[in-house]
Amino acid sequence: MSQPRRVRRGARRAPLHRPGFLTYGLLTAFLLGSAFPLYWSFLVGSHDPSVAQSSIPPLIPGGNFWSNASRVVDTIPFWKALGNSLIVSGTVTLSVVTFATLAGYAFAKLRFRGRTGLFVFVIATMTVPTQLGVIPLFIVMSELGWAGTLSAVIVPNLVTAFGVFWMRQYIVGAVPDELIEAARVDGCSMIRTFWHVCLPAARPAAAVLGLFTFMTSWTDFLWPLIALNAENPTIQVALEKLQSGFYVDYSLVLTGAVLATIPLFVVFLVAGRHLVSGIMQGAVKG
Numbered sequence: 001m002s003q004p005r006r007v008r009r010g011a012r013r014a015p016l017h018r019p020g021f022l023t024y025g026l027l028t029a030f031l032l033g034s035a036f037p038l039y040w041s042f043l044v045g046s047h048d049p050s051v052a053q054s055s056i057p058p059l060i061p062g063g064n065f066w067s068n069a070s071r072v073v074d075t076i077p078f079w080k081a082l083g084n085s086l087i088v089s090g091t092v093t094l095s096v097v098t099f100a101t102l103a104g105y106a107f108a109k110l111r112f113r114g115r116t117g118l119f120v121f122v123i124a125t126m127t128v129p130t131q132l133g134v135i136p137l138f139i140v141m142s143e144l145g146w147a148g149t150l151s152a153v154i155v156p157n158l159v160t161a162f163g164v165f166w167m168r169q170y171i172v173g174a175v176p177d178e179l180i181e182a183a184r185v186d187g188c189s190m191i192r193t194f195w196h197v198c199l200p201a202a203r204p205a206a207a208v209l210g211l212f213t214f215m216t217s218w219t220d221f222l223w224p225l226i227a228l229n230a231e232n233p234t235i236q237v238a239l240e241k242l243q244s245g246f247y248v249d250y251s252l253v254l255t256g257a258v259l260a261t262i263p264l265f266v267v268f269l270v271a272g273r274h275l276v277s278g279i280m281q282g283a284v285k286g
Helices: 021-045 049-053 065-075 078-109 115-127 130-143 151-157 161-174 177-185 190-201 203-219 222-227 235-243 250-283
Strands: none
Touching: 021 065, 021 250, 049 250, 065 078, 065 235, 065 250, 078 115, 078 151, 078 161, 078 190, 078 203, 078 235, 078 250, 115 161, 130 151, 130 222, 151 222, 161 190, 161 203, 177 190, 190 203, 203 235, 203 250, 222 235, 235 250
């Protein structure tokens, strides 16, 4: 019987296939195409209003951005709206990640009567259009005395069906049943098992869910427009006031859009590093 050949210590390995010119070209084109709307908003916001209507607009920013930003702050309650959006988005994000992770763990790893039917019901709620529940939800908020307050925007979004589905699907494959059984044998309660076993493994999915939940809540316009009033708006509702007159100053509108996008960049820069590190830790198996 022939013995298997051993790979010599100094043998060369097969070269890795690096991305070619086409791959880098497509990625560069996609990046430029995605960043162009934001650059165009900054470009128009840094000039006077005539730039948006000129046949050959300039491609170099002007020097009027900060003056236009000052006009935005003076025209609408910008700082109050910015603070309201931070409160709403931060509270909703923390609540969605917490409750969705708990529910996802329950649906994925716990055995209880009616689990499948209840999970199907949660998924079925995703098929109902949001617009159908606007009027009944507003009536409920009015009966509770929350109309015009931030509670009317926060409470209906404390947990989402998509968040529960996302976390359940991730926990099913990321957390082995043997690890949970070992923790229970060692005397861990259900909460301690969730905290020490499930939560560290589910951190990458929770980071992704939190990032997208914050973006969705920050850019939400329809429900805050209905539930809040002009004295207590979110940033998206406040920006709508910039184009409510007969004459629309697009340099002012796009300057406000750029200012409202800055917090999203800050959140992504802060959470992006933790997101990538969490994904890399979850991908490495010892």
